[in-house]
Amino acid sequence: MSVDISGHTKLAGIIGMPLDHTLSPAMHNAAYEAVGLDWAYVPLPIAEEEHLARVVSAIRVLPFVGFNVTMPYKQSILELCDEVALTARMAGAVNAVHCSDGRLVGYNTDGRGLIDSLATDVGFDSAERDVVVLGAGGAAGAAVVSFILSKAARVTILNRTVENAEVLADRVRTHARDTEVSAVQLDDLASAVVSSADLVVNATPVGMASGDPSPIPGEWLHSGQIVADMIYAASDTPLMRAATEAGARAVDGLGMLVSQGATAIEIWSEGAQLEAPRDVMRTAAQAALERSGRRMIDAT
DSSP, X not given: OOOOOOTTOEEEEEEESOOTTOSXXXXXXXXXXXXXXXXXXXXXXXXXXXXXXXXXXXXXHTTEEEEEEOTTOTTGXXXXXXXXXXXXXXXXXXXXXXXXXXXXXXXXXXXXXXXXHHHHHHOOOOTTXXXXXXXXXXXXXXXXXXXXXXXOSEEEEEESSHHHHHHHHHHHHTTOSSOEEEEEEOSGGGHHHHHTOSEEEEOSSTTSSTTOOOSSOGGGOOTTOEEEESOEESSOOHHHHHHHHTTOEEEOSHHHHHHHHHHHHHHHTTTSOOOOOHHHHHHHHHHHHHHHTOEEOSOO
């Protein structure tokens, strides 16, 4: 695939560090070509947080339609946006920024990506279901918010540092009218919480590195459950293997990656009623992932 760059080409990209193996450029540029957008998507690695504000200031005056944000800047970018959508404020993280007439509007499309992936890949609807989310960072926040919006009956945030889980729970509770939200320490006593859940979501990086264990013991899982790992990998993650061995249905983060990226494109296209080509994006992302042979998380 070649990108025809001209003086009319609009820019998009991804901010983070490291970005050596990000799948987003391959996925986005394939989508732009497929729908005839004169856009180009580039990685923008920023080694030091002190440089983030300078890069964002430059983006304001360059022909950017938008950009994604990944680790470690999803929280820092909140303060640099002119406006932040409610769901992103609830999640405590921004992963997609729309650039419009020099203004920056922050969104979090990770949660929408997760919900779409669960529906498409395993036919799961979280309404009135019992959900467990492992982790308390930006990815976990996006997941928790998405389940509140989809009216899950109960969302339990499990984290080894329970204080961080409590901060997240407190932030979203005022918006959780139909959903019971609680924070529980991820230790041996959490087995009953996991075993009673309809859906278990890993929003931690445990499983990314070679040799990592599953973030929870496989014996906590059982048939009839859905287990979603936000990590997208060239092969099954330890959690996905544990889930399959326990008889649960396992799904990785590739579908979430595709859907959150497609949602970002639709936001950036500003009322053009464009539908991003998710099939094209998935094929491009899968090919790039297989070439890299790596495991990644954070939906970008």
